[in-house]
Amino acid sequence: MLALTVLYDPECGLCRRAHEWLAEQSKLVEINFVPCASDEARKRYPQLNHDLTKQDLTVISENGWVYFGPKAWLMVLWALTRYRDWSYRLAAPELLPTTKRVVSLISQNRYQISRATGLSR
Amino acid sequence: MTIPISTYLIYLAISIALTIWVGRTLHKNGRVFLVDVFHGNDALADSVNHLLVVGFYLINFGYVSLALKLGYTIETAEQSIEALSFKVGMVLLVLGGMHLFNLFVFSRMRRRSKVHYHPPIDPDGFTAVEQEA
Numbered sequence A: 001m002l003a004l005t006v007l008y009d010p011e012c013g014l015c016r017r018a019h020e021w022l023a024e025q026s027k028l029v030e031i032n033f034v035p036c037a038s039d040e041a042r043k044r045y046p047q048l049n050h051d052l053t054k055q056d057l058t059v060i061s062e063n064g065w066v067y068f069g070p071k072a073w074l075m076v077l078w079a080l081t082r083y084r085d086w087s088y089r090l091a092a093p094e095l096l097p098t099t100k101r102v103v104s105l106i107s108q109n110r111y112q113i114s115r116a117t118g119l120s121r
Numbered sequence B: 001m002t003i004p005i006s007t008y009l010i011y012l013a014i015s016i017a018l019t020i021w022v023g024r025t026l027h028k029n030g031r032v033f034l035v036d037v038f039h040g041n042d043a044l045a046d047s048v049n050h051l052l053v054v055g056f057y058l059i060n061f062g063y064v065s066l067a068l069k070l071g072y073t074i075e076t077a078e079q080s081i082e083a084l085s086f087k088v089g090m091v092l093l094v095l096g097g098m099h100l101f102n103l104f105v106f107s108r109m110r111r112r113s114k115v116h117y118h119p120p121i122d123p124d125g126f127t128a129v130e131q132e133a
Helices: A013-024 A039-044 A070-079 A084-091 A096-108 A110-116 B003-037 B042-066 B077-113
Strands: A003-008 A030-035 A058-061 A065-068
Touching (some): A058 A070, A065 A070, A096 A110, B003 B077, B042 B077
Parallel strands (some): A003 A030
Antiparallel strands (some): A003 A058
């Protein structure tokens, strides 16, 4: 796996901030950012359910494997030099349920979190 | 031979023997780790192993020679044995510390060399990718 495409929500302030942070990190795998449900995303992935990608973060590898929600977050961590170890730790069977709960909680409340932290413009 | 001189000589003999023993142990048993770290590159492993052991000897002999001075005069055999046990004890602690540090370095190098290439989790699905023109 050499490249990941991240379908992010351009309307969420937290996601934009995360995008900026990711851009600065050193990576082991190339990461491309495409706004979810955009024309570009539809052109690249004609068979994908684009309404679903608006609900949670989606990551697609260059050969078409789709990671959705908490799995997408883990894949993003895995792509980063400093956090690859953490992606395995958080994906371990003992921690995975907690990881999924925490990530879903953040994802579902991303607009409220953005508002509360002043990240939404 | 006077008591102080023989104390120094015994101290040196014990310290040097201990250092060489630990150094050889590290050299012999550290190699397996290093070969694993360098993915079977024996030449590189041997080279790093040798360099590590040289550093180990330098630090230990440096300490042994710095710690030689007693700072007080010895008159009896009891005093000689007490001084010896203190000095040799310090050398043992330094050797132990160096040994643990070496082990830490080995295990750290080994962990670092284990870069995982497989993703942490299985994907949720598959989608066709349109190649960009």
